[in-house]
Amino acid sequence: MARFLMRSVISTLVTMLIVSALVFTLLEVSGRDVTVQILGVFATPEQKESLRKQLGLDQPGFVRYIDWLVGNDWRLRDELGNVQTVFNEISQEPEWYVLLDDGRFVRHEVCSRVEDIDSGFCQPGEMLYLVRNEDASFFRENAGDVWTTDPETGESVFWGVDIGNRAAKWVEGGGDTAFVSTQTGVQELTGAAVQWIPLRKGLLRGDAGVSLKTTRPVSKTLPIRIRNSAILAGLAFIVVMPLALFLGILTGINEGSFFDRFTSVTSLALTATPEFVTGVLLILVVGIYWSNNWLPGLVEAGFLPDWALESFKVPTTTLADSPNAIFEKPKELILPVLTLTAVELGYIVRMTRASMVEVMAAPYIRTAIIKGMPFRRVVFRHAVRNALLAPITIIMLHINYLVGGLVVVEVIFGFQGLGKFIFDHSIFGDPNAVEAAAMVTVLIAIVTRLLGDLAYTFLNPRIRYA
Amino acid sequence: MTTTVQPESAASRQPSRLAKIWNNVSIIFDSPVAMVGLAIVLFWFGMAILSLFWTPHDPNEQYFRDQRRSAYIMTYLPWIDLEDYDEVTRPKPEFLLGTDKTGRDLLSRVMAGGQVVLLKTRIPLPTDDVRRQDEISALSRLLDRFVPEEWDEVVVPGGVAIWGVIGSLVVGTTFGLLAGYKGGWTEQIVMQIMDALVAFPRIVLYIVVIASLGQGDLVIIIAITVTGAPGIARLSRSLALDIKTRDYIRAAETRGEGLLYIMFREILPNARGPLLVDAMLRVGYAIFTIGTLGFLGLGLQPPEPDWGSMVNDGRELIFSQPNIVIWPAIAISTLVIGLNLFADGVREELSRYQK
Numbered sequence: 032m033a034r035f036l037m038r039s040v041i042s043t044l045v046t047m048l049i050v051s052a053l054v055f056t057l058l059e060v061s062g063r064d065v066t067v068q069i070l071g072v073f074a075t076p077e078q079k080e081s082l083r084k085q086l087g088l089d090q091p092g093f094v095r096y097i098d099w100l101v102g103n104d105w106r107l108r109d110e111l112g113n114v115q116t117v118f119n120e121i122s123q124e125p126e127w128y129v130l131l132d133d134g135r136f137v138r139h140e141v142c143s144r145v146e147d148i149d150s151g152f153c154q155p156g157e158m159l160y161l162v163r164n165e166d167a168s169f170f171r172e173n174a175g176d177v178w179t180t181d182p183e184t185g186e187s188v189f190w191g192v193d194i195g196n197r198a199a200k201w202v203e204g205g206g207d208t209a210f211v212s213t214q215t216g217v218q219e220l221t222g223a224a225v226q227w228i229p230l231r232k233g234l235l236r237g238d239a240g241v242s243l244k245t246t247r248p249v250s251k252t253l254p255i256r257i258r259n260s261a262i263l264a265g266l267a268f269i270v271v272m273p274l275a276l277f278l279g280i281l282t283g284i285n286e287g288s289f290f291d292r293f294t295s296v297t298s299l300a301l302t303a304t305p306e307f308v309t310g311v312l313l314i315l316v317v318g319i320y321w322s323n324n325w326l327p328g329l330v331e332a333g334f335l336p337d338w339a340l341e342s343f344k345v346p347t348t349t350l351a352d353s354p355n356a357i358f359e360k361p362k363e364l365i366l367p368v369l370t371l372t373a374v375e376l377g378y379i380v381r382m383t384r385a386s387m388v389e390v391m392a393a394p395y396i397r398t399a400i401i402k403g404m405p406f407r408r409v410v411f412r413h414a415v416r417n418a419l420l421a422p423i424t425i426i427m428l429h430i431n432y433l434v435g436g437l438v439v440v441e442v443i444f445g446f447q448g449l450g451k452f453i454f455d456h457s458i459f460g461d462p463n464a465v466e467a468a469a470m471v472t473v474l475i476a477i478v479t480r481l482l483g484d485l486a487y488t489f490l491n492p493r494i495r496y497a
Numbered sequence: 498m499t500t501t502v503q504p505e506s507a508a509s510r511q512p513s514r515l516a517k518i519w520n521n522v523s524i525i526f527d528s529p530v531a532m533v534g535l536a537i538v539l540f541w542f543g544m545a546i547l548s549l550f551w552t553p554h555d556p557n558e559q560y561f562r563d564q565r566r567s568a569y570i571m572t573y574l575p576w577i578d579l580e581d582y583d584e585v586t587r588p589k590p591e592f593l594l595g596t597d598k599t600g601r602d603l604l605s606r607v608m609a610g611g612q613v614v615l616l617k618t619r620i621p622l623p624t625d626d627v628r629r630q631d632e633i634s635a636l637s638r639l640l641d642r643f644v645p646e647e648w649d650e651v652v653v654p655g656g657v658a659i660w661g662v663i664g665s666l667v668v669g670t671t672f673g674l675l676a677g678y679k680g681g682w683t684e685q686i687v688m689q690i691m692d693a694l695v696a697f698p699r700i701v702l703y704i705v706v707i708a709s710l711g712q713g714d715l716v717i718i719i720a721i722t723v724t725g726a727p728g729i730a731r732l733s734r735s736l737a738l739d740i741k742t743r744d745y746i747r748a749a750e751t752r753g754e755g756l757l758y759i760m761f762r763e764i765l766p767n768a769r770g771p772l773l774v775d776a777m778l779r780v781g782y783a784i785f786t787i788g789t790l791g792f793l794g795l796g797l798q799p800p801e802p803d804w805g806s807m808v809n810d811g812r813e814l815i816f817s818q819p820n821i822v823i824w825p826a827i828a829i830s831t832l833v834i835g836l837n838l839f840a841d842g843v844r845e846e847l848s849r850y851q852k
Contacts, residue, residue, distance in 0.1 A: 042689070049693040057705050299841075303834040305785050307792040307805070308826040311812055315823075318816050435700035439789055450700075454793065457704040469701060476696040 043477045047470055051234075052096065054469050058462050059092045065243055065460045078210040085197070085209065086243070087229045099240060099466065102233030107198050110190035114198075114230065119167045124248055125238075127196045127230045128163055136163040139174070139191030141201055141223075147171070156203065158189055178203045192230065196241075199224035234470070240463030244456055249467045253452065257471060260437055260448035264430075266364060267371035272426075275376050279383020279422070280415060286388050294380065301377030306436050310370040310443040317366065367444045374436055378429065382422045390418040420490050427483025431476040524846045531842025537835025541828070545611030554592070554602035556609040557800045588820065595820045597811055606802035607824045611832070613797050614784055614804070615656035618714045621798065622649050657714050657797065658783035661721025662776050668722055669729025670772065674760040676730065677737025688734070691727040699724045703786065707795045714797055717790065721783050732775055736768035743767075774844045781836035788829045804829045 065088075066079040074082075083089055090098075097103075104114050104127075116125040117136055128136035137160040142153035153159060158174040178187040187203040201224045209223035232238035239249040278298075282291040301309075390396065391414055399409045438450035445451075449468065456464035512520070525531040548556070588595040594603040613619070622641045644651060653660075676687040694702070706720040740746065741764065749763050790796040791805020804825040811821030 042692070045689060046693040046696050049690060050697050053693070053697075054705055057710075058708075060710075299837060300830070300834055303781065303785075303837050304826075304830040305788050305792075305805075305833075307789060307808060308830055311808060311815065311822055312826065315815055315819055431696070432699070438700045438704070439793070442793060453701055454704060457701070457708045460708060465705065469697065469705075472701055473693075473696045480696075 039477075039481055043474075046477060047473050050469055050473050051100070051466055054466055055092070055096050055099070055462065058460060058465065068459050069243065081210040085195070085227050087197070087227055089226075090228065098228075098231060098233065099463070100233050101235050102231050102238065103198075103228060104230055104232065107190070107228065107230070110200075111192060111198055114192060116232065117163065121167050124251065126167075127192050129192050135160075137161060137192075138163075138169070138194055139189075139199070139201075140171070140194065158191070158201070161194065193224065193227070195227075196230055198228040198230055200226040234466075239467040242456065242464040243461045244459045244464065249464050253449075253464070253467055253471070256447060256449045256452040259446065260441070260450060263364065263367055263441075263446065263448055264371070264433060264437060266368045267375065270368060270372045271375045271379060274372075275379035276383055276419070276422070278376075279380045280387055280410070280418070282380070283384045283387025283391060283418065284410060284414075286391070291384075295384065298377030298380040301373050302381065303377075304374075306370060306374050306439040307443055309373045310366070310440055313366055313370055313373070314443075363444070363446070367440050367446050370440050370443070371433070371436060375429070375433065379422060379426060382425050383418070386421040387414065387418040390414050393417075416490075420487065423490065424483045424487045427479045427486065430479040434472050434475060525839075525843055528842035528846045531839050531846065534835045534838030534840070534842055537831055538839060541611050541832045541835070542615060544608045545614075545616050548605070548608040548612060549616070552602075552605035552608050554605045556601060556605040556802050558602075559600045587818065594824055595818060597807070597821050598814055598818075601802075603820060603824060606807060607804070607828055610802045610804040610807065610825060610828060611656075613656060613714065613801060614658050614787055614832075616654065618653045618655060618657055618660055618718065619798065619801075620651045620653065620715050621713065622651065657717050657787060658721070658780050661718045661783045662725060662779045664718055664722030665725025665729055665779065666772065666776055668726040670733045670765060670768075671760075672726065673730035673733030674737045674764055674768075675756075677734035678741050678756075678760055678764060684734075687730070691730045694723065694727040695731075699786070700789070703790060704793070704795065707790065712795060712798060717787060717797065720790075721786060724786075725779055725783070728779075729772070729775065733765075733768060733772060736771060737764050740764050740767050770847060774840055774847065777836060777840040777843065781833045781840070784829065784836070785833050 064079070065086075066082045067074065070078055070082060087095065098106075104111075108114060111129055113130040115128060115130050115136070117128050118124075119126050128138055131137055140159045140161055142148065142155055142157040142159050147153050147159075148155055152171070153173055158177050160172045160174045161169040162172050163169050177191075178189050180186070181188045189201045189203070191199055191201065193199040229241070231240055234240075237250075239253070241247065242249050242252065245252055278294055282294045285291050396409060396414055399413055400406065434450070437448060438454050440446065441448045441450035442454055449471065453465065453468045453472070456468065525535065592602050592604070594607070596602055597606070620640060622644065640651065655663075672687050672691065676684040702724055703720045706723065707716055710716045710719070737760075746759060746763055749759050754763075787796060787803070788805035788808070791803045791807075792809045794806070794809060796806050797803045807825040808822050808829075811818070811825075815822050
């Protein structure tokens with residue numbers, strides 16, 4: 032058993048490594064320009080080039096992959112000194128600082144603010160320390176002569192940490208013009224650094240990086256989405272499992288009856304209907320009920336997704352985009368859960384039925400019936416236990432498939448879950464977010480497969496893992 | 498099949514090759530389930546083929562787009578108010594199922610929707626037309642080097658779903674047979690890669706592939722190939738593990754046949770039954786997937802109709818004009834149900850045949 036688990040863990044890690052490399056390569060060869068997504072289509076080539084450099088995208092792909100995996104602070108320690116993260120209590124996000132020998136945490140900035148120059152605090156182009164206070168605020172201090180001479184070019188350069196958590200390389204007296212995207216638009220900044228490398232700890236050390244789309248750490252936004260999806264999938268699971276197993280057992284016992292035929296055809300139809308068709312048709316049915324006022328109490332705004340409300344000429348709710356919307360309006364969950372139920376139900380009913388039919392034809396069931404055991408007892412004591420072996424394994428494997436269905440269902444209903452997260456960020460071309468989400472889905476897939484294997488072992492004493 | 502009946506084989510009372518194939522195929526007539534499935538599938542094939550030559554209207558013509566430009570409206574429907582979507586999309590004698598919101602005939606589009614899925618694959622080539630640059634994938638740029646200058650699109654017979662499944666069969670059997678036959682480290686490595694692909698949820702892989710390689714028929718074929726191959730590899734590996742213990746494989750090895758010969762001439766023909774049934778099911782999945790991708794706005798190239806995109810386009814008008822959504826939705830579901838019934842029936846018949 033221990034060996035089996037050991038092998039599983041190693042295989043899981045290898046799989047995750049392969050998948051992460053695959054996703055990275057795919058996003059890399061895409062040629063999809065993420066700077067256009069951030070700056071908009073009207074950005075000039077200079078602005079896009081500047082942003083590329085600020086995001087560190089001018090580095091080769093494999094270097095960025097290694098950075099993503101194991102971080103780059105250790106690699107940049109020669110240039111930067113003792114660089115560390117300090118947790119900011121106000122924004123609840125970690126920030127990068129250089130720890131000086133005197134115990135102060137500092138970041139760097141080139142003197143360029145008009146008020147500093149006018150007051151004689153510093154000369155333009157001089158290096159400033161942004162010294163961190165205990166309460167995460169900072170004050171400016173003249174850094175003095177920190178420049179070192181680059182042996183290759185002869186320029187006097189300085190590597191520091193800028194306010195955007197990046198390692199930045201400044202050149203004394205020179206400096207490029209950078210374009211910084213702010214709330215009010217793109218600003219031109221003179222005296223900026225010539226090279227940037229976003230600092231990160233790497234996934235293996237628990238840092239999933241910052242999303243380019245939301246500019247927030249992935250580790251802040253992703254867990255909420257996972258929770259939402261888990262609630263959605265969990266509710267669907269609670270509805271589907273008893274119903275599907277009950278129907279499957281019932282049809283399996285009454286093989287060939289009208290009820291069996293009807294249920295089998297219905298489950299085939301449900302399985303073969305794509306999620307988006309089921310979802311859209313459900314919306315249609317509910318909408319018709321609503322427009323005729325047949326379900327006045329149940330149906331109200333928030334129940335249907337925004338795009339459907341628009342066609343209804345009903346004012347839309349603005350709640351849908353908030354990640355916590357499901358707690359404020361639990362009714363939003365009803366249709367997505369129903370859609371997932373419809374899609375999963377047919378599959379599990381079919382599996383359970385097939386397994387039940389097979390078991391009911393086994394000699395030991397015939398023996399039990401012939402010796403006069405009550406039929407109910409035969410079914411529940413002897414048949415069901417054996418018949419549920421196969422479905423449980425298959426259902427565990429099916430959770431992997433369910434994640435795919437979640438993407439579609441969440442996109443239809445505008446549900447802020449893991450699926451929509453993956454969809455939105457893949458379309459945006461956001462490597463950190465997609466990588467982190469892919470790791471989560473791979474982990475779900477592997478863990479459920481292992482659980483299926485283990486459940487099978489416990490339920491079936493004939494199988495033992497070496 | 499181009500096989501001709503040989504006179505001497507008839508003389509020696511051996512069943513001809515054609516008759517043998519017919520014998521194999523005719524088992525589907527024993528299964529009512531398979532026949533129902535086949536009927537549904539053939540119906541949609543027929544519709545798609547018919548739409549190549551005739552549709553009630555041009556599927557891509559926007560009949561209600563602009564009153565000044567469309568002679569059709571001036572002649573037949575002069576009273577219509579083009580601002581009123583309900584009025585425009587409602588079924589009329591000329592448009593039996595109504596039109597979509599840009600005024601394209603729904604019946605023609607539903608009929609022609611099967612073309613890209615079942616009958617043809619379009620590969621656009623780079624042209625000077627700026628509007629189309631986004632649709633051009635890296636792959637069609639490569640293809641552009643090998644075809645005449647003036648072509649701007651290559652159309653290959655066989656739909657996207659069909660080619661996707663063929664692709665995953667080729668990739669899947671190659672790796673699966675290799676792993677099953679060679680065993681050892683080869684098997685470990687191949688199956689580890691395939692496991693990684695399986696663990697990667699399908700739809701995520703599709704989105705990442707399409708988001709990175711761009712939209713287009715060819716990209717979707719690749720996406721279906723990549724996601725379908727692991728399943729087929731697993732199946733063909735298990736078949737190869739069984740078949741490689743047979744005497745005829747030993748005989749071929751003793752003769753000194755090469756690896757590829759044994760994989761594809763000795764093992765593959767003996768594994769074709771389960772592989773074909775699996776492939777039939779996979780065509781259903783592929784159609785399912787193409788529809789889903791179309792719905793997510795990542796599907797085949799517009800403007801030619803594609804059922805999934807039609808559902809997506811029409812969903813905003815779902816309450817005023819449900820026809821736009823319902824008909825393509827029915828088309829996808831019935832076709833997939835048909836393929837499933839057919840594959841189920843054939844599998845059942847085959848297993849009965851083997852007993």
